[in-house]
Amino acid sequence: MIKIYHNNVCSKSRAALDLLKAYTTELEVQEYITDTPNKEELTLLLNMLQLKPIELIRRNEAVFEEKFKDVLYTDEEWIDIMLQYPVLIERPIVVKDGKAVIGRPIDRIIDLLREETDPG
DSSP, X not given: OEEEEEOTTOXXXXXXXXXXXXXXXXXXXXXXXXXXXXXXXXXXXXHHHTOOGGGGBOTTSHHIIIIITTOOOOHHHHHHHHHHOGGGBOXXXXXXXXXXXXXXSTHHHHHHHHOOOOOO
């Protein structure tokens, strides 16, 4: 099963979804703006992405510029901010076999799809 954290207003996210639909029918789509991941799920995504919370923030969003631009927050606080303002979460995020990538550029998704599960 492949999962995409998707925002339909984003052209890159729509392109990623089209790519995934061409690749598989076993696809879960989560519109994360209206169906925001919970704190545990977001923390797990950050671990799979191997990113600190600030690295998952879309810094060009108006809400970031207005409220958060020049303020220092802890990782925990950034997670809470993303949960309160999901538009700040970078997109799209694709998860497959316990691994995740941000689908910018789309080649990252292609690389993830090509990876074979290691039998151990």
